[in-house]
Amino acid sequence: MAERVEIFEVGPRDGLQNEKRLIPAAGKIALVDALSRAGFRRIEVTSFVSPKWVPQMADATEVMAGIARRPTVRYAALAPNLKGFDAAVAAGVDEVAIFAAASEAFSQANINASIAESLARFAPVVAAAQAIAMPVRGYVSCVVACPYEGDIAPEAVVRVAEALNVMGCYEISLGDTIGAGRPESVARMLAAVAQAVPVARLAGHFHDTGGWALANIDAALDQGVRVFDAAVGGLGGCPYAPGAPGNVATEAVARHLAQRGFETGLDMAALDRAVALAKGLRDGNA
Numbered sequence: 001m002a003e004r005v006e007i008f009e010v011g012p013r014d015g016l017q018n019e020k021r022l023i024p025a026a027g028k029i030a031l032v033d034a035l036s037r038a039g040f041r042r043i044e045v046t047s048f049v050s051p052k053w054v055p056q057m058a059d060a061t062e063v064m065a066g067i068a069r070r071p072t073v074r075y076a077a078l079a080p081n082l083k084g085f086d087a088a089v090a091a092g093v094d095e096v097a098i099f100a101a102a103s104e105a106f107s108q109a110n111i112n113a114s115i116a117e118s119l120a121r122f123a124p125v126v127a128a129a130q131a132i133a134m135p136v137r138g139y140v141s142c143v144v145a146c147p148y149e150g151d152i153a154p155e156a157v158v159r160v161a162e163a164l165n166v167m168g169c170y171e172i173s174l175g176d177t178i179g180a181g182r183p184e185s186v187a188r189m190l191a192a193v194a195q196a197v198p199v200a201r202l203a204g205h206f207h208d209t210g211g212w213a214l215a216n217i218d219a220a221l222d223q224g225v226r227v228f229d230a231a232v233g234g235l236g237g238c239p240y241a242p243g244a245p246g247n248v249a250t251e252a253v254a255r256h257l258a259q260r261g262f263e264t265g266l267d268m269a270a271l272d273r274a275v276a277l278a279k280g281l282r283d284g285n286a
C-alpha cells in the first residue's frame, strides 16, 4: 500500500489573509466547504488575531459559524494570545495554532513581540487548550531566511521549534515564509531540528519563489517529513513578509506526491473545484 503523506490545507487562512480586496465571508465559507468535500483531514479556516493587524480575518467568527462541518475534518485557526484563543473556542474551532518566528525582526513585525515575549504569551494559550483537551499546532516562520534579517541559522530554528515542542504543540510547522529555501538549506535546517524534535512531529510549509517548493518538499520527504502545508490555488503570502510569494499550491503538491507514489487521500476532482473557487475569490470574480 502506498505510504501516506498529509496535506494540511491552509489556503483560507494563510492564502486569503494576504489578499488586499476584502473577500466576503460567504466566499470564504464556500471555499472551506469545497475543501471539506475534497477529503482534507485538517483545514486552517481563519485567524483570531487583531482586526487592525489583519483586516481580512476580522470575520473569523462569522466564517466559522457558516461552514458546513464534516466530522472527518479538523477545523483550525490561529490564536496568538488568550483573547484570540477564547474567541476561537467560542467559535467552535477544533484546534488552534500559535505562531512564532526564528527571526527577531519578523517576530516584532508580525506579532509585536520578541521571540521570548511571544513564547511567554503562547504558554497560557497552550495551557488553556490543554485544559479542554484541544490540540495546539505551532508554527515557526522564517526557518531559512527572513525578509528583514537575511539568512537564518538552523540553530535559531531549533531553539524555537524545541520550545514549542516542550510547551506541548502536537506538531510544529516549519515555514519558509519568503521561499528562500533550496533543497540543501532545507535539508540542513531539518536535520538540525530533527535532533531536537521527532521528525514525526514536524510539518513543512513552503512558499514557491522561483519554483523551488516542490524540490524543497522532496528534500523534506527525504528527511522523513510526512505532513506539508499548502494553499489551494497557491493563494497567499504574508502581510508582514514583504515580497513573500504565494504558498505552494495544494493541487501541485497533491499531483507531485501522487507521481512520487504517495497517497494523499484527496479527491482530485473535488480539489480542482476548490481551486477554481479560490482563483475566483482572488481575482474578484466569484
Ligand code: HMG
Binding pocket: 014, 017, 047, 048, 049, 050, 051, 053, 054, 078, 080, 081, 083, 084, 085, 099, 110, 111, 112, 139, 140, 141, 142, 174, 175, 176, 177, 178, 205, 237, 238, 239, 240
Ligand atoms: P498588539 O497591538 O501588540 O496587541 O498586537 P495588544 O495586546 O496591545 O492589543 C492591541 C489591540 O488589539 C487591542 O484592541 C486588543 O483588544 C486587540 P484595542 O483596545 O486597541 O481596541 N487584540 C485582539 N483583537 C482580536 N483578536 C485578538 C487580539 N489580541 C489583541 N487575538 C497581536 C499583538 C498579536 C494581537 C497582533 O500583532 C496580531 O494580531 N498579529 C497577527 C499577525 C498575523 O496574523 N500575521 C499573519 C500570520 S503568521 C504567518 O502568516 C506565517 C505563517 O503562515 C508561516 C509562514 O507562512 O511561514 C504562520
Ligand code: MG
Binding pocket: 014, 175, 177, 205, 207, 237, 238, 247
Ligand atoms: Mg505561508
